[in-house]
Amino acid sequence: MTTLQAQALPPDLVSWLDAHAQALDTGAEHASEVVPQLAQAGLFRIGVERESGGSGGTTVNAIEAIAAVARHSLASAFVFWGQRTFIEYLLQSENGGLRERCLPALLAGEQAGASGLSNAMKYLSALEPLQMHAAPLDAGATRFRLDGALPWITNLRPQGFVVAAAFDRPDNTPPAIFAVPHDAPGVKRSEDLDLIALRGSNTAALTLAGTEIDASWMIAADARAFLVRARPAFLGLQCGMSIGLARRSLHAVEASGPAVRAALADAAAALRRELDALTARLYEGVASGAFIARPAAQFEVRIGLAEIVAAAAQLDLQAAGGRGYLRSHDTWPAANDTARRNREASFVPIVTPTLVQLKNQLAEHRRSEAA
Structure with a gap:
């Protein structure tokens, strides 16, 4: 199994994330700062070849970086996922001109990259x-x-974005994937969606009406073939959010008082073992390319990680006790973090593909195997 040392974040970024985690979850006041903050720390360059302006490493390293951010703020990790997933599409695209044109600004955080391919993954x-x-x-x-x-698209930063989306085409031509810049005619971003959490993630709806674009913006001429190759990274980077949030919730349990820690120790240790095992399975499948041919195996990991997040968040709440149910209290500022992590955990099952969709896909896969 693939093992990897946890990604260390710069202390100034950790301080910023911790200071703004609550505000990013409940409002959009600091939404415009997330991409620049992550870029300043060099996080978008992880897993990108040095020849392309990156810092080297692999997609697995990028997953660990998302996990590291998710320990402090899932809203920021969600933005990170959107940006890094769009970068991954460019890295896997055969359109070298588009990559050379867009990648520098994305790596530097000067432009936001958004993955509008959730619909395509369901397709x-x-x-x-x-x-x-x-x-x-x-x-x-x-x-x-x-x-x-x-x-629903995340990281549609009003200051400037480019979004990847899949489009069907007439005359039995395979669907294609295009990168669409925010300033193309006919591109309209809605107001931020009225989310119950992760409100600083620049999540909005997108409408295209008569938007004209040339072939230089095409990421892939055959969307289905491209998505099969890109799905392991799409889901793997997404799993980074679950890994980081689960780790942080379990850390909160381990940092609680002796009596509470003793009461919850066995359950926390069991979850930690499951988390480590599933993380290793994820990294092995992404690194080896096994998930391309066996997507159901990755679906199982994604489902398992979501279940661990839910269980870890509940232990976190148990460890906090009544304090974890307070909206705000100056005496127990950590109680706000517990409540936030439980709101964040409630998002994990519904991010596309949702757990219901994945479970239906697994059931269909098993029926096909039985037949």
């Missing part, structure tokens, strides 16, 4: 049709008209 699993449409405007298909809407 890949036959859960829903594509909601975006591309029509060629010339015989050579060098320009396209884009139309459609996506109801």
Whole structure:
């Protein structure tokens, strides 16, 4: 199994995340600062080759970096996931010109990258049709008209973003994936969605109406083939959020008073063992490429991690006792962190693909195997 030392974050970033975690969860006042803060720490460069402006390492290193941020703020880790996933699409794209044009600003945090491919991932699993449409405007298909809407995309930073989305095409042409810049004509971002948590994640809906774009913005000409290759990184980077949040919740239990710690020690140790084992399985599958041919194995890991997050958050709440149910109390500032982590944990099962969708996919996979 693949093991990896936990990613260490710069002390100034840790201080910033801890100071703003509550505000990022409950409001958008500091939403514009997240991408620059993460970029200043060099986090977007992790897992990117040095020749491309990165700091080296692999996708697994990037997952660990997301986990490290999630220990302090899941809203920030969610933004990190969106940015790093878009970067991953560029790294896996055959469009070298697009990569060279967009990557420097993304790595430096000068532009936000958003993954609008949740709809496409559900399309890949036959859960829903594509909601975006591309029509060629010339015989050579060098320009396209884009139309459609996506109801939920994270890291649509108002100061500037580029979003990846999949579009069906006419005449039995395979769906394609395009990168769409925020300032293209016909691109409209909604107001931030009224989330119950993670409100500083710049999450909004996106509408394209008659947006014209040329082929230089195409990430992949065959969306299905690309998504099969990209899905392990998409889900793996997403799992970083669960890994980090579970680790932090278990750490809170271990840091509680002696009597509480003794009462919860066995349950916390069992969860820690399960977490470490699933994390190792995830890293091995991502590093070896095994999840490309065996996506169900990664679905199982994602489901298992979400269940561990839920159990760890409950232990966190038990360790805090009544203090963990207080909205605010100057005497027990850590109680706010406990409540926040429980709100964050409630998000993990519904992030696309949701646990219900994954469980349905696993059931279908098992039926197919039995047949």
